[in-house]
Amino acid sequence: MKEKVLIVPCSGIGKSYGTVAREGAYAVTEDLCPGKTRLVPLALLVLGEDEARAAMSGARAITIDGCKLACAAKVVAESGGSVAHGLQVLEVFRRHRELKPSGIAELDENGHKLARVLAEEVKRLVDTLTQEASHA
């Protein structure tokens, strides 16, 4: 697969789930699959810059949203990107209710654990996308 999978977290700043999305994206792009993924800042897409839109064109993205408004998924779609998977931190949390996160500027231990669980889910999706691309 030539193109990296784009990882686009929301920029949620008012809730812990936004920070979990951000931390999970770092865990994927820096720790779990740095060679297969690329982090894309959502703010650049909001401006609709040609360069940012060009990066989205033809690439597959995994969006990670901290709330139901799904800004990351919506903005990627608006930017002409293809959302291969749109994840919601809340859905991950519902499967791991013991990991109730708190803190925004600094996540607590549960928040970091939830981010790790989220990152591992994203890694599995990245692996699947990569395999599909190599068989295509």
Place this chain on the structure above:
Amino acid sequence: MPELPRKKVGIIACSGEEIPEGTVTRLAALKVLESLRPRETVTICLPLFLAGGKGDRAFARFYPTIALDGCDKRCAARGTEMYSGKPAVSIVVGSTVPANSAGLGSARRLSEAGLQVVSNLADEVAQRVDQLLDLKWDRRSGGTLASSEPQEEAKPHPATCSCGSGIPVGTLQVAGRKVTLVALPQIFSQFCEAGKIPGDLTRAEVLEAVRIYNPVPEEEEAAYAEALVEEYGAFCRGSS
């Protein structure tokens, strides 16, 4: 002008995930929102201007805003202006607060030096908040000198964001079509609380209040006024 929610300053950080300066903006905004000026500030996620509704996009029309950017692309300032309104203040990390990018740490984990830049930037933003609200801040009491309101004890406070709430909007039938008006529920609520009776006397007043936050075509003023008075009457009957 109706007194919509107590005047606050909106803080909008770019939160750029790729560079440490983006993390500096995010953490500085949170420090202002949670610790330095929790009662005077509110925030909104930048992408919500694009992904949200009309109420979210009205954010900068309600709040004087301070945009914090991590680089010269100024996504927060330009995005706010593009979708909502021109920020009252625009700060790029490094422009007013000295910052050496190499020493800030990573975007994921700032260094001690990076955290110091966060602290300096947050102080700068707090000062700008005070200027915008024309407040004088008493550091010893943790309260505002100019305010006659009793001050709450200064303590960490969860950051408040506008996700999912935005600015309230209401809909109205004007000349057979539906129009969405920003702040309509609050305007009606304040008029109602002030005992203003729906009718000819309030017609011009309610139109003027609506016009502050919404464009009203000149040729449709009469139709808007008529519809507003009718809707305000229904609002009052529902409230009683």
